[in-house]
Amino acid sequence: xxxxxxxxxxxxxxxLLAAACALLAGAGPASAHAALxxxxxxxxxxVDKAPAQVSLTFSESVSMDDDSLRVxxxxxxxxxxxxxxxxxxxTYSVKLHAGLPDGTYTVTYQVVSADxxxxxxxxxxxxxAPSETSxxxxxxxxxxxxxGGLYGVGRYVSYAAFVVLVGGAAFVLACWPRGSGVRAxxxxxxxxxxxxxxxTLLLLLLRGSYTGSGKLADVFDLSLLGEVLQTxxxxxxxxxxxLLAAAxxxxxxxFGAYDKREDEERRDLTFGxxxxxxxxxAGLAATWAMSEHASVGLQAGLAMPVDVVHLIxxxxxxxxxxxLLVALYRAPAQTPVPAFxxxxxxxxxxxSVVALVVTGAYQSWRQLGSWTAFTDTRYGQLLLVKxxxxxxxxxxxxxxxxxxxQLAEAVPSLAGQREREHVAASGGRxxxxxxxxxxxxxxxxxxxxxxxxxxxxxxxxxxTGVTEKTGVSEKTExxxxxxxxxxxxxxxxxxxxxxxxxxxxxxxxxxxxxGSQRAAQLARQRAAVDAARQKRQRDADPxxxxxxxxxxxxxxxxxxxxxxxxxxxxxxxxxxxxDAKAAxxxxxxxxxxxxxxxxxxxxxxxGGQNGKGVVRVxxxxxxxxxxxxxxxxxxxxxxAFDIPExxxxxxxxxxxxxxxxxxxxxxTTGHWSASGxxxxxxxxxxxxxxxxxxxIDQVTLTKNAQIG
Numbered sequence: 198x199x200x201x202x203x204x205x206x207x208x209x210x211x212x213l214l215a216a217a218c219a220l221l222a223g224a225g226p227a228s229a230h231a232a233l234x235x236x237x238x239x240x241x242x243x244v245d246k247a248p249a250q251v252s253l254t255f256s257e258s259v260s261m262d263d264d265s266l267r268v269x270x271x272x273x274x275x276x277x278x279x280x281x282x283x284x285x286x287x288t289y290s291v292k293l294h295a296g297l298p299d300g301t302y303t304v305t306y307q308v309v310s311a312d313x314x315x316x317x318x319x320x321x322x323x324x325x326a327p328s329e330t331s332x333x334x335x336x337x338x339x340x341x342x343x344x345g346g347l348y349g350v351g352r353y354v355s356y357a358a359f360v361v362l363v364g365g366a367a368f369v370l371a372c373w374p375r376g377s378g379v380r381a382x383x384x385x386x387x388x389x390x391x392x393x394x395x396x397t398l399l400l401l402l403l404r405g406s407y408t409g410s411g412k413l414a415d416v417f418d419l420s421l422l423g424e425v426l427q428t429x430x431x432x433x434x435x436x437x438x439x440l441l442a443a444a445x446x447x448x449x450x451x452f453g454a455y456d457k458r459e460d461e462e463r464r465d466l467t468f469g470x471x472x473x474x475x476x477x478x479a480g481l482a483a484t485w486a487m488s489e490h491a492s493v494g495l496q497a498g499l500a501m502p503v504d505v506v507h508l509i510x511x512x513x514x515x516x517x518x519x520x521l522l523v524a525l526y527r528a529p530a531q532t533p534v535p536a537f538x539x540x541x542x543x544x545x546x547x548x549s550v551v552a553l554v555v556t557g558a559y560q561s562w563r564q565l566g567s568w569t570a571f572t573d574t575r576y577g578q579l580l581l582v583k584x585x586x587x588x589x590x591x592x593x594x595x596x597x598x599x600x601x602x603q604l605a606e607a608v609p610s611l612a613g614q615r616e617r618e619h620v621a622a623s624g625g626r627x628x629x630x631x632x633x634x635x636x637x638x639x640x641x642x643x644x645x646x647x648x649x650x651x652x653x654x655x656x657x658x659x660x661t662g663v664t665e666k667t668g669v670s671e672k673t674e675x676x677x678x679x680x681x682x683x684x685x686x687x688x689x690x691x692x693x694x695x696x697x698x699x700x701x702x703x704x705x706x707x708x709x710x711x712g713s714q715r716a717a718q719l720a721r722q723r724a725a726v727d728a729a730r731q732k733r734q735r736d737a738d739p740x741x742x743x744x745x746x747x748x749x750x751x752x753x754x755x756x757x758x759x760x761x762x763x764x765x766x767x768x769x770x771x772x773x774x775x776d777a778k779a780a781x782x783x784x785x786x787x788x789x790x791x792x793x794x795x796x797x798x799x800x801x802x803x804g805g806q807n808g809k810g811v812v813r814v815x816x817x818x819x820x821x822x823x824x825x826x827x828x829x830x831x832x833x834x835x836x837a838f839d840i841p842e843x844x845x846x847x848x849x850x851x852x853x854x855x856x857x858x859x860x861x862x863x864x865t866t867g868h869w870s871a872s873g874x875x876x877x878x879x880x881x882x883x884x885x886x887x888x889x890x891x892x893i894d895q896v897t898l899t900k901n902a903q904i905g
C-alpha cells in the first residue's frame with residue numbers, strides 16, 4: 198500500500214511546484230502601488246493657452262527627484278524648470294516656461310510610491326490644437342527589464358529564507374530541543390540565514406537602478422547607493438542586515454552552547470533564547486511592514502504591527518513545517534523525531550493559523566475596500582487563490598494530526614520492542630565474549646591480547662597439520678620438567694624455556710595489535726548494522742510513514758502559498774486599483790470631445806470551415822486619450838458568431854510607436870469590448886486585427902484610422 202501511495206504524493210508535490218514555477222514565470226514587474234488619480238491639465242485635454250504648471254495627483258504619497266516629472270514639447274525639448282515639488286497631500290507639480298507655443302505636450306513621470314514600488318507613466322495635452330510630436334513613449338514598465346527580474350528574484354528568496362530561518366529555529370526551540378544537535382536541521386536554519394543575508398545585500402545594490410534607469414551598470418554606482426540609503430526602503434534593508442548579525446549570534450548559541458547542555462540545564466537558556474529570538478524575528482518582520490503595503494493607506498499605525506504578527510505566524514507555520522519535513526526524512530536513526538515534538542508543533546501551527554485568519558481578514562478589508570474587488574481586481578483574485586490554498590493546507594494538516602495521534606499510541610510498544618532487541622543483542626555479545634574467554638584459558642590477564650593471538654595461531658597450525666608449541670605451553674612444560682629433574686636440570690630447562698618463551702611473547706604482542714584493530718572494526722560494523730536496523734524499523738512504521746507523506750504534501754502546498762503571498766506584495770491593492778479606474782473614467786468623461794466614433798469594416802477569409810466573415814471595429818471617440826473599443830464578428834449573411842480568438846493592436850509607424858496591444862473582453866456572441874484604450878497622440882494609426890477560426894486557421898487584417 199505504501200509503495201503505491203508514495204509516488205502519488207511525490208507526483209502531487211511536483212505538480213504543486215510546477216504551479217509555483219508558473220506563477221513565478223507569469224509574475225511580471227511589480228505593479229504600481231501608487232496610481233495616478235488626477236492631473237491638471239487633464240489627459241487628452243485641449244486648453245486655450247499654456248498653463249503655468251502641470252500638477253499630478255496620486256493615490257498615495259510618492260518620492261521624487263529632479264527628473265521624476267518632465268514636460269516635453271512636440272520636438273522633445275524639456276519645457277519645465279526641473280524642480281517638482283509637493284503642493285499638499287498627494288499632489289505634486291512642476292512649473293513650465295513662459296510663452297509656450299501651441300501644440301501637443303507630453304508629460305512623463307517616474308516616481309517611487311510610499312510602499313517602495315516604482316511608478317512610471319506618460320500622457321499628453323494640447324495647447325491651442327493637437328499637433329504631431331516626436332516624443333516616443335517608452336514601452337518598458339517601471340521596475341522591468343533584467344534588473345527588475347533580479348530584484349524580483351531577490352524578493353522571493355528573502356521571503357522564503359525568512360520563513361526557513363525563523364520557523365526552523367522556532368521548531369527546535371519550542372518543539373524539539375534535541376534537534377539542535379541534528380546536522381540536517383542545523384544546515385536548514387543556517388542556509389536560511391545565508392540566503393536572507395545574500396538576498397538583502399542584492400536588493401540593496403539593485404535598489405537604485407531598479408527605481409531609476411534600470412541599467413545594470415548603475416548597480417555599482419556608489420553615489421546612487423548613497424541616495425538609496427537615505428530612503429525608507431534603504432534604511433529598512435540596512436536594518437535587516439544589522440538584525441541578521443544578531444541572528445547569527447542567536448544561531449551560534451542555539452547550535453553550540455544550547456546543544457551541549459543537558460535537558461535540565463537548558464531551561465534557563467531556553468527562556469533567554471526565546472526572548473532574544475522573538476525580538477530578532479519581530480525586528481526582521483518589521484523591516485517589511487515599515488516599508489511596504491502596511492506603512493501607507495488606512496490605519497497605518499495599526500496595520501504595521503498587524504503585518505508583523507502576520508509574517509511571524511507565516512514563518513512559524515511554514516518554516517516549522519519545513520524543519521519537520523527535513524527532520525522526518527534526514528534525521529539520523531538514533532535521533533528520530535519524537536511524537537511529542539510533532540504534537541507540540543501541531544498546537545503551535547494551529548495557533549499560527551488562527552493568527553493568520555485574524556490578521557489576514559483585517560488586511561483584506563484594508564487593501565480591498567469592497568466585496569466586488571475580490572473578483573474585479575487582480576489583487577482580489579490572487580487573494581482568493583491564497584485563501585483557497587490556506588484551506589487546502591489546513592485540510593492536509595488535519596490528516597497530519599491524525600497520524601501524529603496514532604504515532605503517539607504506537608511509540609510505547611515500539612520502544613519496548615527496541616529494548617527487548619537491545620537486551621537480546623547484548624546477551625549475544627556477552628555469550629560470544631564468554632566463549633572467547635574459555636578458549637584463551639579462563640581468566641583474562643593483561644596479556645590476554647597476546648594469548649588470543651597465540652590461540653588463533655595454534656588453531657591455524659592445527660588445521661594445516663603442523664604441531665607448534667606456544668610460549669604458554671613451553672612455559673608449562675619447562676616448569677614440569679624442572680620439578681622432576683632437580684635444580685640443575687631445572688636451571689637448564691628454565692634457560693631453554695626462557696629462550697623459547699621470548700619469541701612467543703613477541704609473537705603474542707604483534708598479534709595483540711592486530712586483534713585490537715579487528716575488535717574496533719567489528720565494533721564499527723556492529724554499530725552500522727544497528728543503525729541500519731533502527732532506520733528500517735523507523736521507516737517501516739506505518740504511522741511515521743503516513744506522517745511523512747502528509748507533511749510532504751503540506752510542504753508542497755506551502756511552497757505555492759508562499760509564492761502567491763510574494764506576488765501579492767508586488768500587486769497593486771484592490772482599493773487603489775478601483776480608485777484609479779474611477780479617476781480615469783472621470784478624467785475621460787470630462788475631456789471627451791464631441792466627435793463621433795471611427796468604424797472600420799474588414800472582411801476576412803482564413804481558408805478553413807466557417808472561415809469567412811466580417812470584422813467591424815468601432816473606436817469612440819477616436820481622439821487622443823482614453824477610448825472605448827467595440828469589435829463585432831459577423832458571417833457573410835450578417836449573423837453574429839463567435840471565433841476562438843481575436844486580438845487587436847495599434848501602431849503609428851511614422852513616430853515608431855507600438856504596436857500597442859489591446860485585449861478586448863468577450864461580451865456576448867460575436868461581440869468583444871475594451872474600455873480606456875489609451876492613444877497617446879494624434880495622427881494616422883494602423884489598426885491590426887488577428888482573427889483565428891480554428892487551431893490552425895488565422896489571418897491578420899490591417900486598416901488605418903485617423904485619430905484627432
